[in-house]
Amino acid sequence: MFCAITPAFAIDPLPFKDAAQRERFQHLTSQLRCMVCQNESLDASNADLARDLRHQIFEMMQQGKSDEQIKQYLVARYSDFVLYDPPLKASTMALWFAPPALVVVGGIVVFVLLRKRAKPAAQIAMNETGDDW
Amino acid sequence: MSARLIPFAVFALLVVLFGVGIVWNEHHDASYVPSPLIGKPAPAFDLPMLDDASQRVRKHDLLGKPYLINVFASWCFACGDEHPVLMEYADRIGVPLIGYDYKDKPADAKAWLAQHGNPYAQVIADESGATAIDFGVYGAPETFLVDAAGVIRYKHIGPLTPQVIAQELEPAIKAAQDSTR
Structure with missing residues (x-):
């Protein structure tokens, strides 16, 4: 019910500085699992929580946080399960x-x-x- | 062992492996995710009360004795299943039951509680869901047991049932109360 097949990214545009930042964002979110629709990545999920987390990740990128710091932020809250590659x-x-x-x-x-x-x-x-x- | 038996042995091994997999999956929910927050301090929060948005509830306001946080929402279908159980058990569990209204319009939540009854000692409202990210909430209903020192001792994802309360929650509450004394 909360899940859809189309990438949610396209209908939820974020104000990226440049193409490189957008690519980094997409690369990062495609490695992270949506906790609501567990077979979808944060990049692809339309779930409400996935959208909130995309905004949070975007915010952290603006603050200059590294990919590693962002992943740790999510792991501390949602466990290793958010990572598609288990550590x-x-x-x-x-x-x-x-x-x-x-x-x-x-x-x-x-x-x-x-x-x-x-x-x-x-x-x-x-x-x-x-x-x- | 004759080499001819090797394919048969491999086949038998696979049958056993898949059989164990099937039985395991029947008894374990693969989507269950243990919270990394158990045993760690509950995240700091500062949220308005549902009834009176001018009043705020902070984590340190609730320190000193164990309490339960029950994440619910008026849009959450499973919360409706859980609700009668909360109505029945809220007074019996021996700790305050704090309602955590998750990504919900306050008016909707108030109407929902007015219609179904309010089992909560108090209700805090997280309309944006930003604080819920710190709690690792990903699907209401979720229930957290926080001890007197503000440490999360137990978490249940999904509706509380009389069985879960008797087998998991009550022993956890007792342990939290005993360690406080």
Whole structure:
């Protein structure tokens, strides 16, 4: 009900100084989650709260706050959940390292299996070449 | 183990993994977000009272004993579900229940309370929702338990139910009261 598909940004223009500032704003808000419509970014959400937070972020940018400071401001209030990229810490180790670890393990398994399969074939091939020579 | 059984073992492992996922999701709300504010001082606030906008309520006015802040709004559908529960329990929970009217027109909120009854000891109005950002509010109703020292001890997102009150809120209130004494 509160969510829509069109980027809300277009219908809620903010007075940016220049294109660079607008781009920075869009880049930042697209990395932040709308808490009301949890599958939307702050950039894309039409939710009332998302609009308020966009204004707040814009305000903080005018005050010269860095992206990092703005993110910390939001994390302090809404938890790490506002960040689409979860930060690297003890509780998120599995999240960050399990997928590459699985790829490595899978790669080793495939490698070993292929070697096993290739060996007899290679021996036969060598024998054949040997015979022919 | 024969190498032929490996695909079957992998398949069985996936079945178990997905099965655990399904069961887990049935018992956990994936959209639930624990508040990072629990155990931290409640944000400072300075808001007008709903009944009399000339009077303001500040955080330090409420220090000294535990209290509940219940974030509601006349436009909030789930608040209507919660309202009868608040009417029933407000006098029984042993701490003042402060209403926090969230992004609402004061006239609408007053009419809503007049129609449904007012369970609150007092109601503060945050028409812009700016202070609610400091509280990490993202969906009414939300309920915060603040202890005598002004620290947030417990938060519930969504309507309070008799079950939530008995199982979570009352023990939290008791703990907050005990630590005050």
